[in-house]
Amino acid sequence: MSEHFYRNFIVGILGGGQLGRMLIQEAVNFNLDTAVLDPDTNAPCKSLCSEFTAGSLSDFDTVYNFGKNKDVVTIEFEHVNADALQRLHDEGVKVYPQPQVIRIVQDKGLQKQFYREHSIPTAPFVLVDSKADLEQHRSFFPCFQKLRRSGYDGRGVIRVDSADAVSNAFDAPSVLEKYIDFEKEIAVIVARNASGQVEHFPPVELEFSREANLVEYLFSPAQLTTRVQEEAIAIARKVAEKIGIVGILAVEMFLTRDGEVLVNEIAPRPHNSGHHTIEGNVTSQYQQHLRAILNLPLGDTSIKMPSVMVNLLGEKGFEGMAKYEGLEAALAIGGVNIHLYGKKTTKPFRKMGHVTVTDESLESARKKAVRVKELLKVTSGDGTR
Amino acid sequence: MSEHFYRNFIVGILGGGQLGRMLIQEAVNFNLDTAVLDPDTNAPCKSLCSEFTAGSLSDFDTVYNFGKNKDVVTIEFEHVNADALQRLHDEGVKVYPQPQVIRIVQDKGLQKQFYREHSIPTAPFVLVDSKADLEQHRSFFPCFQKLRRSGYDGRGVIRVDSADAVSNAFDAPSVLEKYIDFEKEIAVIVARNASGQVEHFPPVELEFSREANLVEYLFSPAQLTTRVQEEAIAIARKVAEKIGIVGILAVEMFLTRDGEVLVNEIAPRPHNSGHHTIEGNVTSQYQQHLRAILNLPLGDTSIKMPSVMVNLLGEKGFEGMAKYEGLEAALAIGGVNIHLYGKKTTKPFRKMGHVTVTDESLESARKKAVRVKELLKVTSGDGTR
Numbered sequence: 050m051s052e053h054f055y056r057n058f059i060v061g062i063l064g065g066g067q068l069g070r071m072l073i074q075e076a077v078n079f080n081l082d083t084a085v086l087d088p089d090t091n092a093p094c095k096s097l098c099s100e101f102t103a104g105s106l107s108d109f110d111t112v113y114n115f116g117k118n119k120d121v122v123t124i125e126f127e128h129v130n131a132d133a134l135q136r137l138h139d140e141g142v143k144v145y146p147q148p149q150v151i152r153i154v155q156d157k158g159l160q161k162q163f164y165r166e167h168s169i170p171t172a173p174f175v176l177v178d179s180k181a182d183l184e185q186h187r188s189f190f191p192c193f194q195k196l197r198r199s200g201y202d203g204r205g206v207i208r209v210d211s212a213d214a215v216s217n218a219f220d221a222p223s224v225l226e227k228y229i230d231f232e233k234e235i236a237v238i239v240a241r242n243a244s245g246q247v248e249h250f251p252p253v254e255l256e257f258s259r260e261a262n263l264v265e266y267l268f269s270p271a272q273l274t275t276r277v278q279e280e281a282i283a284i285a286r287k288v289a290e291k292i293g294i295v296g297i298l299a300v301e302m303f304l305t306r307d308g309e310v311l312v313n314e315i316a317p318r319p320h321n322s323g324h325h326t327i328e329g330n331v332t333s334q335y336q337q338h339l340r341a342i343l344n345l346p347l348g349d350t351s352i353k354m355p356s357v358m359v360n361l362l363g364e365k366g367f368e369g370m371a372k373y374e375g376l377e378a379a380l381a382i383g384g385v386n387i388h389l390y391g392k393k394t395t396k397p398f399r400k401m402g403h404v405t406v407t408d409e410s411l412e413s414a415r416k417k418a419v420r421v422k423e424l425l426k427v428t429s430g431d432g433t434r
Numbered sequence: 435m436s437e438h439f440y441r442n443f444i445v446g447i448l449g450g451g452q453l454g455r456m457l458i459q460e461a462v463n464f465n466l467d468t469a470v471l472d473p474d475t476n477a478p479c480k481s482l483c484s485e486f487t488a489g490s491l492s493d494f495d496t497v498y499n500f501g502k503n504k505d506v507v508t509i510e511f512e513h514v515n516a517d518a519l520q521r522l523h524d525e526g527v528k529v530y531p532q533p534q535v536i537r538i539v540q541d542k543g544l545q546k547q548f549y550r551e552h553s554i555p556t557a558p559f560v561l562v563d564s565k566a567d568l569e570q571h572r573s574f575f576p577c578f579q580k581l582r583r584s585g586y587d588g589r590g591v592i593r594v595d596s597a598d599a600v601s602n603a604f605d606a607p608s609v610l611e612k613y614i615d616f617e618k619e620i621a622v623i624v625a626r627n628a629s630g631q632v633e634h635f636p637p638v639e640l641e642f643s644r645e646a647n648l649v650e651y652l653f654s655p656a657q658l659t660t661r662v663q664e665e666a667i668a669i670a671r672k673v674a675e676k677i678g679i680v681g682i683l684a685v686e687m688f689l690t691r692d693g694e695v696l697v698n699e700i701a702p703r704p705h706n707s708g709h710h711t712i713e714g715n716v717t718s719q720y721q722q723h724l725r726a727i728l729n730l731p732l733g734d735t736s737i738k739m740p741s742v743m744v745n746l747l748g749e750k751g752f753e754g755m756a757k758y759e760g761l762e763a764a765l766a767i768g769g770v771n772i773h774l775y776g777k778k779t780t781k782p783f784r785k786m787g788h789v790t791v792t793d794e795s796l797e798s799a800r801k802k803a804v805r806v807k808e809l810l811k812v813t814s815g816d817g818t819r
Contacts, residue, residue, distance in 0.1 A: 074459050354738050376730075377730055380725065380731045
């Protein structure tokens with residue numbers, strides 16, 4: 050019985066950022082009440098959710114108390130107190146994704162071991178506990194050192210090219226990972242509901258800004274051979290099935306210059322690599338996540354129209370009250386959909402919004418997206434360039 | 435300058451129903467704050483808007499006080515106090531659609547005179563002030579008698595077929611309108627911004643439930659000859675331009691058996707005949723309305739995928755707390771998008787939600803929509819069938 054739809058059914062969301070905001074926009078269609086926990090009283094979800102709690106996502110009591118009277122607890126950010134989620138789960142609260150999935154994703158070491166254990170292709174790695182351990186792994190250089198915990202959007206990652214670089218290395222449990230000479234970065238979002246139904250979205254291609262270490266452009270569909278597409282889909286579905294997630298899982302992968310597909314990272318929640326699905330696909334990643342965690346039949350993921358997503362990042366040199374330049378010019382371009390995240394203040398490279406351009410062909414959508422990126426700038430009124 | 439996007443810009447919405455609710459879902463993408471006035475403290479917009487005021491939409495002071503500190507005032511329901519809107523306009527508040535447009539739409543007599551004045555084709559009519567006047571117009575029978583004011587969703591309309599029927603007629607200012615032997619009902623939504631840019635959505639076809647006197651199915655695109663399509667579009671654009679609206683205008687028309695296109699009614703706001711645009715078109719009617727009232731460039735209205743919309747009406751024989759039967763089965767059909775309006779209670783024929791089905795072909799979307807309608811029922815827990 051879909052009781053969610055007619056009694057005061059409350060979805061608790063850990064994290065109040067843009068992913069939660071877009072999830073709530075979709076939850077409205079299902080008559081769901083939403084409660085949000087976030088430390089920032091100006092969080093993007095604040096004015097939209099039914100109930101907002103300001104508090105720490107890493108504190109056991111805060112997360113436990115927030116979750117205990119909710120019908121389902123989900124996340125839009127994975128660095129949350131997993132012990133509290135485990136307790137909630139043990140006491141009968143539905144927690145999706147499940148605490149054990151969140152634990153694996155929170156720790157890059159566990160993630161890598163999980164891939165190895167299930168023969169999921171990924172870059173070669175070794176685990177180290179401290180800086181001193183690096184000395185034993187000189188033969189592994191050059192490589193990345195990634196902190197096992199708390200890394201996010203490129204933070205907690207450095208290059209260790211030679212023995213000389215060890216002095217700058219992190220002195221903490223971390224993963225040493227071989228450089229991958231990749232041709233493309235791709236992503237496949239997979240959904241799985243509690244009944245075990247699994248559906249994937251068509252693969253997308255991601256273009257990163259090296260400077261910001263964030264996705265700059267996303268292209269849907271990815272331009273890949275059938276063989277690579279099938280392999281990426283098979284790998285992503287395998288990860289979702291082996292980890293047993295309920296909810297959606299974004300699987301970011303490298304396509305190497307040798308044509309290999311390797312898993313880079315996973316995220317057990319709506320993800321930047323699925324924003325385009327709002328306009329570009331029959332079912333959006335947000336609706337799909339809700340369907341999955343409510344154990345409803347999963348939606349059709351096929352592409353409606355080719356789409357290109359561009360992240361709207363705070364301009365370098367500006368910090369303070371956000372100001373959007375070039376919006377009118379951008380909106381004059383056909384097929385441009387602007388999503389602003391309601392963040393009052395900007396800073397360099399902060400994710401302030403995104404734009405999805407749909408068009409008859411990927412190439413024409415791409416040209417429009419490049420133009421949008423030239424036109425649209427997030428600065429600040431009191432900018433100090 | 436698009437100041438709307440970065441200062442606390444407040445859009446005031448008169449009416450808190452489902453149209454306002456879907457407008458707010460879209461306003462979120464533009465970082466707009468929304469304030470809603472509605473007499474019902476359980477209105478569908480209640481939990482979603484930034485600020486909710488419970489109060490009468492027809493009371494001068496209530497509407498005036500609500501509107502005076504807003505940056506733009508708009509409507510999602512046209513039976514509001516137009517004098518208050520005029521005062522707000524006179525005092526410099528942006529009111530879109532403009533008070534004079536709302537006045538014409540509120541009065542079916544003024545609407546008909548407007549069509550006549552601008553040579554816009556419409557069914558033949560005469561205006562009467564009271565029941566006694568009907569006697570002079572016996573030669574006009576059989577016809578409809580429509581109350582000039584306050585008619586809505588078929589209320590305030592009766593048939594006057596013969597002199598015998600006059601005793602049952604309304605004793606109030608009304609329009610006598612000839613029956614139109616129509617083949618189809620069609621609609622074209624037109625948007626106009628303050629700079630005078632005008633864009634129309636592709637025509638749609640409406641199928642009414644005679645029993646409920648409400649739209650049952652909507653088909654996009656309408657199956658019409660090129661000649662009829664062009665004529666419908668030209669008429670709808672002419673109405674929007676002559677009335678000078680800022681905002682969107684839904685123009686409902688009859689296609690007669692003789693191939694004539696006649697204007698039936700207009701609505702200066704998002705409309706039931708545009709719900710499908712959320713999934714089916716590049717720009718939704720809600721985003722288009724916001725673009726128009728903020729004087730932004732209008733969006734691309736073209737069709738992404740054929741779509742069929744079905745209204746989800748309260749089942750006959752049920753009144754009370756709403757309960758949704760068959761949702762899971764409906765959601766298992768590909769391309770089904772459910773929009774529930776968050777109304778706590780149902781009653782026969784109450785608009786409780788809608789479903790839009792997109793598919794590769796209109797015919798396959800239609801079949802799925804018919805199946806959805808069979809599966810999905812709004813009843814009540816404490817139903818008294």
